[in-house]
Amino acid sequence: MSSRERRLFVLFASLLLVSALLIGGGAGLAASKTKIRLATWAGVDEANELQEILDNLNAKSTTYEIVQESSPAEYDTKLITTLAAEAGADLYWIGQENVPSFASRGVMMDLTDRMKASKHPAAKLDDYFGPTMERMMYQDKVYALPWINQPVMMFTNLDLFDREKIAYPDETWDWDKFLEVAKALTVDKNGHHPDDAGFDPDNVERWGFTLNGWPPVQMFIWQAGGDVISEDFKSCPVDSKEAVFGAQFYVDLIHKHHVAPPLSIIRDRGFDTMYKNGQVAMFMGGAADDLDYKPDFRSQAFMIPKGPSGNRYSFLWVGGMAVNAKTKNPDVAFEAFLDLSDAIHHWKVVPPRKSLATKEMLVELKPEKKHSLDAIVEAMNDTRSFRIFPNYAEWDSIFWDQYADPLINGRGTAEELAKRVKPLLEKTLTIK
Amino acid sequence: MQESIYLGTLIRYILTFAMMVGLSLCVYGVLRLFHVRQAYATGYALISPWLAGLLIFTAGPIFTSLGLSFTSYDLFTQPKWVGLDNYRWLFSDTLSFWPSVRLTLSYAFLSVPIGVIGSLLVALLLSMDIRGIGTYRTIYYMPAILPEVSVALLWRWLFNSEAGLLNMVLRPFLSVMGIRNPDWFGEPRFVLPAFVIMSVWGVFGTNMVVFLAAIRNVPKVLYEAAEIDGAGGFSKFWNITLPQISPVILLQVIMGIIGALQIFAVAMFARPTSAAGRFMNQLIYERGFLQLKMGEASAIAWVLFLIILGLTLLVFRSSTAWVYYEAEVQK
Secondary structure (H helix, E strand, O other), X not given: OOHHHHHHHHHHHHHHHHHHHHHHHXXXXXXXXXXXXXXXXXXXXXXXXXXXXXXXXXXXXXXXXXEEEEOOOXXXXXXXXXXXXXXXXXXXXXXXXXHHHHHHOOOEOOOHHHHHHOOOXXXXXXXXXXXXXXXXXXXXXXXXXXXXEEEEEEEEEHHHHHHOOOOOOOOOOEHHHXXXXXXXXXXXXXXXXXXXXXXXXXXXXXXXXXXXXXXXXXXXXXXXXXXXXXXXXXXXXXXXXXXXXXXXXXXXXXXXXXXXXXXXXXXXXXXXXXXXXXXXXXXXEEOOOHHHOOOOOOEEEEOOOEOOOOOOOEEEEEEEEEXXXXXXXXXXXXXXXXXXXXXXXXXXXXXXXXXXXXXXXXXXXXXXXXXXXXXXXXXXXXEEOOOOOOOHHHHHHHXXXXXXXXXXXXXXXXXXXXXXXXXXXXXXXXXX | OHHHHHHHHHXXXXXXXXXXXXXXXXXXXXXXXXXXXXXXXXXXXXXXXXXXXXXXXXXXXXXXXXXXXOEEOOOXXXXXXXXXXXHHHHXXXXXXXXXXXXXXXXXXXXXXXXXXXXXXXXXXXXXXXXOOHHHHHHHHHHHHHOOHHHHHHHHHHHOOOOOOHHHHHHHHHHHHOOOOOOXXXXXXXXXXXXXXXXXXXXXXXXXXXXXXXXXXXXXXXXHHHHHHOOOOHHHHHHXXXXXXXXXXXXXXXXXXXXXXXXXXXXXXXXXXXXXXXXXXXXXXXXXXXXXXXXXXXXXXXXXXHHHHHHHHHHHHHHHHHHOOOHHHHHO
């Protein structure tokens, strides 16, 4: 071996030595507390608020140090790929849509026994709202804990109601009243309302309501007494009389009654932007949305109107947190999981626990939403979420592409589309 | 202790570097043991990290995906062999697969000729010796340095049906045809034209620069000889410029086909109505990462690969009829 070759080997050996020293140093740094990685979809502001919570928990704990790994963009893809590569975080946020899919594939730790054995306040399962907790379970086992509930509320522009001398929404509102008010608040450029002679639907200046696939059409179907997936997950009764009636009412708000803008206008002007700038008078949004506490904008959240079947099912979205089934530190991860769940329950509106979802607590958490909180607390008693199963993503894709999207865009009636999509949807129920 | 979060990454970087150096030294040592000449051993040692990367990160996944296309695989559990089921599903799927093939091929067949002919014409204009031509070339190259996603967002504004620049310009023409403000990404019939119009953006930038370099490389003596023979501008372009730059046209057509068939980022950001169908790459993403059907996604990827390969071979085969290689003539 020449002297130059010998020098190269010495260089390589030195590099390895330095690496080994650094690894030793790194291991020494981490040895004091167990590092628990937390994957979230938090954006910048949310991540900063969460970091304050984590700093408090980390300061109190002698066993763990939670490290936040936030991925606001393409969170689900990143989560799936890291979990598949067995490099996933110890704790991760999860939307309700993914729980059955992940749980059935063994990526989430079964928490049932640990929950039963724990005396932590966040482990009292009977304190959680029933429909909320259901979304975090799969085949009667607990796989995650919810940390936020989002019932749909009806945000109302109070100035527009006052100007038109219309009483604010109350518990007596049903679909007929809602439609009547939406028509009264819809005005074309000549000041005509939809039922007036000479009303020009192509030149509307303000609409009473808006929809673009949100709020989900399922909510209207439920309120009409119909369903899109049966309780036993064996059929998709989208063609039932009630389901067709609910879905048709939903799209008639755009195409027949003209109280909601066409989708092209929503795309151009922005969905909630139109509500914020007074082009839409009523807007259905999540309870935590910031639509009711903007400066110089009088807006309040009310309960949504009840449907013809008498129920007022508000679509509920649930966000939760799970423990990675492959975590190397299951005990410490579970401890951190409970502490963090409890801390988030004291941060986010609406908390998923009945004992915390009181008006007093919510005023403390979000004083700026004080005027809406009675309705939000009340709405939690009448919520419903999607029926989700492991192959739900495929079902949802077909439901949207072949039913909801053409329906909203006026490419078929609810009855026609339901007949066509039903067998396609039911086929996905049988695929594992 | 924020610094401790990044320490692991730093260590992994150093370790990776050390492993690459180690690999090179091992390759060098082994080759020298077999008495390979020092210059060759050094060369192989230096390219060995790249070769290892190619095998592990490119060739490995390619052949793995081929294997996965014959399995049912959800990313989390072991793949199960299903033979040709995924391909049978694909070819019988009239809901998503065939519409996506139709949309992707239509886009490629419309956008590639427009892109190639357009960038050639722009390059011809920019090959003229006029005052300030350097500034024009810089301006026309700028689209190449803009991020694709930013451009997609910009196009969303241009396509705004109420206040978009495109509809403002087209309004007089469209009103004659009885069309009111097209909803470019909302109405299925406008989605494909919208993407083709967006692809015109590709006329400028890199393609144009490649053509410009080729045009300026055509020997002046050929034009001078043609002028002596009385050839006009079009005749010179048709008989000299086009044959001389035909290898570059071949390259641009092939790269254009590959790029058009692989459209993804722009489509994801433009978010057109699903009624228009999805491009094949979008379908791969949806089946693989949203529905956790990686076997089916792999099968679609391989069909896309075969389509690209087939079209590329077709263009190559046809090139003997229209591509002029000076070196071959000289033989």
